[in-house]
Amino acid sequence: MNRAALGALLAHWRRQPLQLLTLVVGLALATGLWTGVQAINAQARLDYAEAAATLGQDDLPRIEGDLSLDDFATLRRAGWPVTPVIDGTPPGPRLRVLGIDPFTAPQNGATPDLTDTADLTAFLDGRLVFAAEGTEVPESLPEVRRIANLAPGLVVADILAAQAILGTGRIDHMLILPEARGDLPPLAELLPDAERVEALAGSEIGRLTDSFHLNLTAFGLLAFAVGLFIVHAAIGLAFEQRRPLFRTLRALGLPAARLTLLLAAELVAFTLLGGALGIVLGYGMAAFLLPGVAATLSGLYGASVEGGLTLAPAWWLSGFAMAGIGLAVAGSQSLWQLARLPVLAPAMPRAWARARLSTLRRQGAGGLVLLLAAALVAIFGTGLVAGFVCLGALLLGAALLLPPVLSAVLSFGARRAKGALAQWLWADTQQQLPGLSLALMALLLALAANIGVGTMVGSFRDTFTGWLDQRLAAELYVRTVDEAQATELRAFLEGRVDAILPIVGTETSFEGMPGDLYGQPDDPTFRRNWPLLDAGPEVWDRLAAGEGALVNEQLARRTGFWSGAEVDLGAGGRREVLGVYSDYGNPRGQAILTLDAFRVAVPDMPETRFALRVPPAEVPALADAIAARFDLPEDGLVDQAALKGFSLDVFERTFAVTAALNVLTLVVAGFALWASLTTLGTMRLPQVAPVWALGLTRRGLALADLARALILAAFTAVLAIPTGVALAWVLLAVVNVQAFGWRLPLLADPGGWAVLSLWAIVAAALAAALPVWRLWRMPPAQLVQVFVHER
Amino acid sequence: MLLRTRDVDKSYETAGGRQPVLSDVSFDLGAGETLALTGESGSGKSTLMHLLAGLDTPDRGTIEIEGTDIAAQDDAGRARLRRGTVGLIFQQFNLIPSLDVRDNLSFHARLAGRDPGDVAALAERLGLSDHLRRYPEQLSGGQQQRVAIGRTLLAAPRLVLADEPTGNLDEATGDAMIALMRESVTQMGAALLMVTHSTRLAAQLDRRLHLRAGRLAEDLPA
Known part of the structure; x- marks a missing residue:
């Protein structure tokens, strides 16, 4: 009975190949677009997890503050099981340098293998660093050994080598290794200015990029819904066209439940066929789009994602599940109607187009x-x-x-x-x-x-372009290798430029959230061009007098502190918000003090970056002169354009x-x-x-x-x-x-x-x-x- | 002569080879005349109707309506003929589902560029006055049949071709419709050719043609 009935039902598709094509292609497109987006998201998250797993740094509590290797020694002498970490971005191609101490760093699958003494010596000497396959590194770095399990775009170096690469003598934080003794001397006694921060939940990049992935998911869902419209239309049409057949089959003795079951089986077959095609399509789409996504994530968040795609079973199984859910949603109405179809229902197709x-x-x-x-x-x-x-x-x-x-x-x-x-x-x-x-x-x-x-x-484009014109008002941007070169450069530029504006900043935390604190000189360039969204009275005069800070829109929205409020700026201290400026493209909070106030708050910060005001016509000649006179880093001289x-x-x-x-x-x-x-x-x-x-x-x-x-x-x-x-x-x-x-x-x-x-x-x-x-x-x-x- | 057919042959390709449907069909129909076309199922009545209406072309022979050879016309020419000269009443009505009764009644006339005249008066005679704003799906089969008849009569064609036009009507209403069609045809100086299985209805028209296996078996005064 089943075979005969199924044969009669399936004969419809032989006579209506276009309808069959519509149904399968619709389902494949819906599933494909959804699974493609999910594949991209899954791959990106996998890469973030790898990046976070390098030292397990997000799973361990840490000590933060203005830290140096001397502080590390102090804590070790006192018995604290800590390991120093420096994490930064050197100039040049987007690269993240992670400095570690190989003797105290927690051992996991992502840390380099230094059991070979020669390798260990080379690593400690700064002659050897480690990076993932395919990570582009500048020639200025020492020998690079490629290893698996490292996140793309990440270079692991000895802590001293990393300090040299990043041009700093500080360390970012110290990780506290698990199962520390309970009778250790209090941190406040050993390092009064440092603070203990508990383990972060999930990777930082993961959290930052969540919104991006949610956007992609929303698009995938929209495309899935659009595809389902096709599937729904095709199933509905096939149902209406087969209505006389259903009536005949029922009249010939096929129970309603069996008929419904057979049509449900037909839907399962379509799920497998459309789902499989959709998964192939989704994989192709993800492979095609992933490089673009990687560029996006890098541009927006500095997150590195590999161009390659990993085919995880969970991913293709979820593809079939979505195809099944899609067909169930699209076909449930028809199945429900069928289950309630009286034997003597009119044989003429219902006027579905009425x-x-x-x-x-x-x-x-x-x-x-x-x-x-x-x-x-x-x-x-x-x-x-x-x-x-x-x-x-x-x-x-x-x-x-x-x-x-x-x-x-x-x-x-x-x-x-x-x-x-x-x-x-x-x-x-x-x-x-x-x-x-x-x-x-x-x-x-x-x-x-x-x-x-x-x-x-x-x-976004128009606003961003206008904002760039305001923010990048200076004609030339220079970065020196160290402070000595910076002093030399300043002397060289005397009389050659209208103004030398130092750019100096440090990472800190604002109201407990990571952020960047900058020092900015009082100059008409900023007063004229800085894009303020919200400002109190005499904002620039008050800033110049060191009475408060400017914060970016992101920080203002996250903390709810706008002009007039007081905000905890971490290393910058507690200050009044004098104004709020737009800062598109930056996911982090940012605050600006006047240069003098910054120097007081963060005394040892080297000043190696400068914005130069110079008549536009003189920019090429000045750039040539600086390049000829100074041995600047690879991207040490950038003009505004x-x-x-x-x-x-x-x-x-x-x-x-x-x-x-x-x-x-x-x-x-x-x-x-x-x-x-x-x-x-x-x-x-x-x-x-x-x-x-x-x-x-x-x-x-x-x-x-x-x-x-x-x-x-x-x-x-x-x-x-x-x-x-x-x-x-x-x-x-x-x-x-x-x-x-x-x-x-x-x-x-x-x-x-x-x-x-x-x-x-x-x-x-x-x-x-x-x-x-x-x-x-x-x-x-x-x-x-x-x-x-x-x- | 309003309609003149000579030596008309028509065959169709089937799985078993070419199947003749009409052979050597010749007859004339004058203005004001009414003619019943009878025959068994499969005798070729519908095919002959389609050829006369210009929906299809004969393999051989000529069909002239007011001196115009249908087969010599191109697609647009035959469409013009159907629009302006011929009126078709289908067995299954074939009303326009998207238009209400009033618009269906006037549709053919307006398509032909003619003033449909007094639609309400005709609707009254057809017993459709209360249904002018209804749509075909809201009418019974008999009501739809009357709309189809009215649509053709309002278009005032020279040749009315009706395929079992009273098949869905009770005897009394059917007789009334036949009377209306005869009266209208006479008034318009047109001709009526009606396919029917009913000898009783056929007897109400001027002449009767009987088809047997695609050939004209009889041409008799009714």
Whole structure:
């Protein structure tokens, strides 16, 4: 019985290969985009974990403060089981140098093997460092030995060698090894200025990049949802077309439960097929996008991610799970209907392509409720999850509202149409709406995502460019190898430049969170150009007098301390916030003191970096003169244009992945539209043939079909614009603030929106091309068959 | 002569080879005349209807409507003919599901560029006055059939081709519809060709053609 029934059910797909293709490709696209994004996230997190595991530093408590190797010796003499660590970024290609003491460092899989005495000696001498395969290191470093298990972009060196590479005599912190004795002398007695910090939960980079990965996940979920629209449409159509078969099978004695079970088995088979294809697709997509993601993470957070992809079983199993969940979501409605199908149900396919006013009303009401919910969450919600809930409610609400709004517009068009053909075209378009609504909703989501993300990126780009112009006001930036060279340089520059502005900073903690403290001279350059978002009265005069500090937007938002508040600036002491400045692209908190105040707070900090004010025309000559006179580090001399170029390049790479996902989502939506139009093209022959019989040519009918697709795409694009702008607002004003700590103004881009709308219309024309061409070239005999079948 | 067919042959390719459906069909139909086309199932009635309506073309022979050879027309020419000269009443109505009854009634006339005239008056005669704002899916089979008849009559074609137009109607309503069609055809100076299995209905028309295995077996006055 099962075999015969299954054979009859599957015969449908043999007769409808296009529908089968639509279903499998839709499922594969949905699964592929989701699993691809998950693969990227999983690989990046794996690399962060490797980076954090080098010394297990995030799992151990640490001692922080203004520390040196003498402090390490003090603690060791007192019996403290500690190991010194220096962790920094040298100039040149993005590289992280980790200095360790090989005798006290905790041994784990990621620490170098120094059991060979010769290797140990070379390591202690500073002649040998370790790095992962593929990590680019400058030639100035000593011999590099490649080892597995090290995070990409990380160089491990002896603590003294690392101090030399980083140009400092300090250490960052000391890790306290596990199971220390309980009777140790108190830390406060041994090192009064140091403090014990308990183990961090998870890797620091992992936490910093969480928001980025959440963004990617949201995009993956959006693409998955768009793909599911295709799957839902294909399953629903197959169900309706097989309704007479179901009735016959039931009439011939197949129990409803068995029939439901067989169709569920069919869904499982599709899960395996679509899931497998999706996983292959996802792997390919992840491999293609991972280098871009790596560039993004490096540019945004300084996090290093390998270009290679690891194929973990959990990843491909989750791919199948998502395919299964997707099919279950898309097919549950049909299975539910089937389980309740009476034996004497009408054999004619239900008028699935017939608008049902009550359904449209319910859908519209649901859409409005979701939009209201999105507004409420945007106003009252807090946190990144609230931001994404707001996004989800906004997109789903807009998608649900699309069919009722389109129906109302088309109904209005039909009432106003002059002439029988125009009236038929409007009314018939309204009639086809339910059959096309899922594809149009997918198109709306894809367009809105494109407009929203495009507007956000555009706003970001414009604001960022303007901000760069303000922040990078100096014409030339110089970094010397040490203070002696710096003194020499200052003397050389006397009379050659308008101003020498030292740039000096140190890592510290603000209100317990990691941050950077900078000293800045009082100079008109800063007074004129520094981008202040919030400022108290006479901010620059008060800063120059050492009465407080400027903090960046990220720190202000995280701590809630704006102008007038007092904030704990770690090494900088407790100070009043005089003003808040924008600091795009920087995930960390930052504070600025006047140079004199900084020198008092952090006395031994070497001043080796300088911004030079010089007439722009004299920049090339001065740069040449400095380069000829001084043996500066590799990137020790950078002009403003190069620095801006580099920053903008980082910016563009940062959003390359987003752009790629945008395009892929649009492609999926285009496919959904094509599949729906092609299916409808076949299904609606009985509706088209009479109009042909009444005297309209096949060409006329084909052009009407094309016009219908264009009308629907155009209206969808028009509705996608406000949805996309709302999406951009949520991204800029809610998600970005929560994820990155800065808020950007929304800059409208009507030209870009118009171009995107045009692309939507082109996509609709392409999607409609095949069904339109088929109708145009359809032999009259095929149309006549509609009437022959009547008898 | 309004309709003139001569030596019409039509065959279709089937799995068992080429299957003749119509052979040597010749007959004329004058303005104001009504003709019943009868025959067994599979005798070729529908195929002949489709050829006369310009939905298909004969393999051989000529079909002329008001002197225009249908087979010599291109796609657009045949569409023009269907739009302006021929009116088709389908067995399964084939109304436009997206238009209400009023718009369905006037659709063919407006498509042909003609004033549909008094739609309400015709609807009254068809018993559809209360249903003008309803959609086809909301009507019974008999009501839909009456809309299909009304659509053709409002278009005022020269040749009305009706395929079992009363198959879904009760006897009394069917007789009323036949009377309406005959009256309209006479008023318009048009001709009516109606496919039917009912000898009773066939007897109400001027002539009767009987098809047997694709050949014209009888051409009799009713």
